[in-house]
Amino acid sequence: MxxxxxxxxxxxxxxxxxxxxxxxxxxxxxxxxxxxxxxxxxxxxxxxxxxxxxxxxxxxxxxxxxxxxxxxxxxxxxxxxxxxxxxxxxxxxxxxxxxxxxxxxxxxxxxxxxxxxxxxxxxxxxxxxxxxxxxxxxxxxxxxxxxxxxxxxxxxxxxxxxxxxxxxxxxLLPEKFTLSQLQKLYEVVLDVELDKRNFRKKIARMKYLIALDEKQKGVAHKPARLYMFSREVYEKTRKEVLDFNI
Amino acid sequence: MxxxxxxxxxxxxxxxxxxxxxxxxxxxxxxxxxxxxxxxxxxxxxxxxxxxxxxxxxxxxxxxxxxxxxxxxxxxxxxxxxxxxxxxxxxxxxxxxxxxxxxxxxxxxxxxxxxxxxxxxxxxxxxxxxxxxxxxxxxxxxxxxxxxxxxxxxxxxxxxxxxxxxxxxxxLLPEKFTLSQLQKLYEVVLDVELDKRNFRKKIARMKYLIALDEKQKGVAHKPARLYMFSREVYEKTRKEVLDFNI
DNA sequence: TCAAAAGTGTTGTTGATACACCCATGT
DNA sequence: ACATGGGTGTATCAACAACACTTTTGA
Incomplete structure (x- = not known):
C-alpha cells in the first residue's frame, strides 16, 4: 500500500x-x-x-x-x-x-x-x-x-x-531568548501580569534554564542576557510534583 | 435517521x-x-x-x-x-x-x-x-x-x-466518605505515601469539603467523621491557579 | 483489655507576594 | 542627554515536611 x-x-x-x-x-x-x-x-x-x-x-x-x-x-x-x-x-x-x-x-x-x-x-x-x-x-x-x-x-x-x-x-521562542521574552510569553498565553523580580526568582530555581555568556545586540537599551533550555538538565533534575492544588 | x-x-x-x-x-x-x-x-x-x-x-x-x-x-x-x-x-x-x-x-x-x-x-x-x-x-x-x-x-x-x-x-468515592478514605485514594492513584496530619491540613484549606455531623458505624475502631464534596462551594471559591511548576 | 484506625500541634524551611531604583545601550 | 528595557534585594506571610501520642470503638 x-x-x-x-x-x-x-x-x-x-x-x-x-x-x-x-x-x-x-x-x-x-x-x-x-x-x-x-x-x-x-x-x-x-x-x-x-x-x-x-x-x-x-x-x-x-x-x-x-x-x-x-x-x-x-x-x-x-x-x-x-x-x-x-x-x-x-x-x-x-x-x-x-x-x-x-x-x-x-x-x-x-x-x-x-x-x-x-x-x-x-x-x-x-x-x-x-x-x-x-x-x-x-x-x-x-x-x-x-x-x-x-x-x-x-x-x-x-x-x-x-x-x-x-x-x-x-x-515558542528561538533557541536563545531573554528572560523578558519568556516572561512576556507566560503573560500573553496565560493572560496574566507577572512581577519581574518574582518571575526571575522562579526561573533561578529551574536549573535547566541555562544562562549563556551572550547578550542581545542592536537594542536601544541595556542588552539582555540570553538563555537557553537544556532538555538534558531537565530530564536529570525533574522531580515528580505531588502538589495537588485542588 | x-x-x-x-x-x-x-x-x-x-x-x-x-x-x-x-x-x-x-x-x-x-x-x-x-x-x-x-x-x-x-x-x-x-x-x-x-x-x-x-x-x-x-x-x-x-x-x-x-x-x-x-x-x-x-x-x-x-x-x-x-x-x-x-x-x-x-x-x-x-x-x-x-x-x-x-x-x-x-x-x-x-x-x-x-x-x-x-x-x-x-x-x-x-x-x-x-x-x-x-x-x-x-x-x-x-x-x-x-x-x-x-x-x-x-x-x-x-x-x-x-x-x-x-x-x-x-x-471515586461514595457521596459520604472519611478523610482516610480520601487520603488512601490519593495514595493509591498517585502511588505515593502521604502524611496524615499534613494531608488533613491541606484538606482544611479546601472549603468545598464539608464536614458532616455524622460518623462511620460498625467499625472496630474509633469511628471517623464523614465528609462530602460541595460542587456549589467549589465553584464559588475556586481560584485560578497560576503556579507554573515547570 | 486489646487491636485498629481516628484525630490532633509545633517547628523549621521553603516559596509567594509586594515593592523601587540604578544600569547599559542606541539614537 | 534621554528613552528604553535590563537587572537586582528585602520583608512578610503562607504552605510544606517531618514527626508521636491520645481517643474511641467492636471484638
Whole structure:
C-alpha cells in the first residue's frame, strides 16, 4: 500500500501557535468559495490547517506532515489535545457547500483529531506565503469555518494547562531568548501580569534554564542576557510534583 | 435517521475506573474466541469496554451509553483523554481472528476515542455480572487485547494528572466518605505515601469539603467523621491557579 | 483489655507576594 | 542627554515536611 491512499473519515486539524514576542498567533487558511458558473465569490472565511490521514499513517505523522507542508519544519512540538466528532460539526450551510464543491460527501461523518504545535514565528517562512495561509492574533479570531472555533478554544485551553505544568514555553521562542521574552510569553498565553523580580526568582530555581555568556545586540537599551533550555538538565533534575492544588 | 445506524470506523473505549477503598480497579471484558467447527477455545483474553458510535451520536454520548449499559448509572464523570488510531492497532493475530469471526473487515482502519470514568465500586452492580465483565486491579493488568494496554496506560496518566489539579477524587468515592478514605485514594492513584496530619491540613484549606455531623458505624475502631464534596462551594471559591511548576 | 484506625500541634524551611531604583545601550 | 528595557534585594506571610501520642470503638 502506498502512502497516497487517503482515509476519508479520519482527519487531523493542527492548531499551529506562533509567538512573535508580543502576542500569540495562530496559522489560519483563507477558504474562498466561488460560484462554479460565474466565478463570483460566494463566501470567504478562515479554517485551521489540517488534512485527512493516509491509510498507513499515524495521526501524529499526519499532523507532522501538515505542519511540514506549511513550514518546511520537522521535529516541532506537537501535542494531541482532543477528538472532534459532533454530528453537526460539518453541517452549516457554508461548510456543506464547500464539501459539495470539493467533491466530498457532505453527509459523511468525519472525525477530526486536534494537535497543537508551537513555533517561534521568527523561525518560520510560510511555504504558502502570499497565497492563503497567514498568522492571525489568537485574541482577534472570532469565527472560523466548521467547528474550528471550538477546536481552537480547546487547543488554547490545553496549551495553557500544559504551560502551567511542563516546560514547553521554550518551544515558542528561538533557541536563545531573554528572560523578558519568556516572561512576556507566560503573560500573553496565560493572560496574566507577572512581577519581574518574582518571575526571575522562579526561573533561578529551574536549573535547566541555562544562562549563556551572550547578550542581545542592536537594542536601544541595556542588552539582555540570553538563555537557553537544556532538555538534558531537565530530564536529570525533574522531580515528580505531588502538589495537588485542588 | 434512527439511533440504530452504526458507524463502523469510529469507536469509543471506556476505561472505567473503580475504587474499593483499597486499590484502583478497572472494568474489563473477557473475550473468548471459540473454533467455529468444534467449539474449542482458540484464545481468551481481556479488553476494555467500548463500542462503535451511532451515526447521529456524539462521542461523549456513546461513551455514556457504554457505561450505562454496563452499570445502569447515568451522569457519571467521563473524560476524554485521547484518540487511538495507529495503523497496527488491530493487526495482531488474535485481534484479526476476532474481527473476522465477528464479521468485521480486519483490514479497515478504526479510530477509537478513549474516555475514562470514575466510580465508587460499592455503588455499582454490574449488569453483565457473572457473564464476562469484571473488576481487575489496575496494578495487576499486564496484557490486553488490541492496543488496549496502551489506552489503559494513557488513561491512568490522564487520571493522575487530573487528580493533581482538579477536585475529582470524590467521583471515586461514595457521596459520604472519611478523610482516610480520601487520603488512601490519593495514595493509591498517585502511588505515593502521604502524611496524615499534613494531608488533613491541606484538606482544611479546601472549603468545598464539608464536614458532616455524622460518623462511620460498625467499625472496630474509633469511628471517623464523614465528609462530602460541595460542587456549589467549589465553584464559588475556586481560584485560578497560576503556579507554573515547570 | 486489646487491636485498629481516628484525630490532633509545633517547628523549621521553603516559596509567594509586594515593592523601587540604578544600569547599559542606541539614537 | 534621554528613552528604553535590563537587572537586582528585602520583608512578610503562607504552605510544606517531618514527626508521636491520645481517643474511641467492636471484638
Amino acid at each position: 502506498t502512502k497516497t491512499v487517503m482515509n476519508n473519515t479520519i482527519s487531523v486539524d493542527c492548531v499551529i501557535f506562533g509567538f512573535d514576542f508580543e502576542k500569540l498567533n495562530v496559522l489560519l487558511v483563507d477558504r474562498e468559495l466561488k460560484d462554479e458558473n460565474n466565478g463570483e465569490e460566494l463566501f470567504s472565511d478562515l479554517t485551521l490547517t489540517g488534512n485527512h490521514i493516509f491509510e498507513n499513517e499515524s495521526l501524529e505523522n499526519a499532523a507532522a506532515r501538515v505542519l511540514f507542508d506549511l513550514t518546511g519544519l520537522e521535529n516541532i512540538y506537537l501535542k494531541q489535545f482532543g477528538a472532534f466528532c459532533d454530528p453537526g460539526r460539518l453541517k452549516r450551510p457554508n461548510d456543506q457547500a464547500w464539501l459539495r464543491a470539493s467533491g466530498r460527501d457532505p453527509e459523511s461523518r468525519i472525525i477530526s483529531v486536534g494537535y497543537y504545535s508551537l513555533l517561534a514565528t521568527e523561525n518560520v517562512t510560510l511555504k504558502w506565503k502570499g497565497r492563503n495561509v497567514k498568522w492571525y492574533p489568537v485574541s482577534e479570531v472570532k469565527d472560523l469555518a466548521f467547528d474550528h472555533m471550538v477546536i481552537l478554544k480547546s487547543a488554547l485551553q490545553a496549551l495553557r494547562r500544559e504551560l502551567l505544568h511542563e516546560p514547553i514555553g521554550f518551544e | 434512527t439511533k440504530t445506524v452504526m458507524n463502523n470506523t469510529i469507536s469509543v473505549d471506556c476505561v472505567i475506573f473503580g475504587f474499593d477503598f483499597e486499590k484502583l480497579n478497572v472494568l474489563l471484558v473477557d473475550r473468548e474466541l471459540k473454533d467455529e467447527n468444534n467449539g474449542e477455545e482458540l484464545f481468551s483474553d481481556l479488553t476494555l469496554t467500548g463500542n462503535h458510535i451511532f451515526e447521529n451520536e456524539s462521542l461523549e454520548n456513546a461513551a455514556a451509553r457504554v457505561l450505562f449499559d454496563l452499570t445502569g448509572l447515568e451522569n457519571i464523570y467521563l473524560k476524554q483523554f485521547g484518540a487511538f488510531c495507529d495503523p497496527g492497532r488491530l493487526k495482531r493475530p488474535n485481534d484479526q481472528a476476532w474481527l473476522r469471526a465477528s464479521g468485521r473487515d480486519p483490514e479497515s482502519r478504526i479510530i477509537s476515542v478513549g474516555y475514562y470514568s470514575l466510580l465508587a465500586t460499592e455503588n455499582v452492580t454490574l449488569k453483565w455480572k457473572g457473564r464476562n465483565v469484571k473488576w481487575y486491579p489496575v496494578s495487576e493488568v499486564k496484557d490486553l487485547a488490541f492496543d488496549h494496554m496502551v489506552i489503559l496506560k494513557s488513561a491512568l496518566q490522564a487520571l493522575r494528572r487530573e487528580l493533581l489539579h482538579e477536585p475529582i477524587g470524590f467521583e
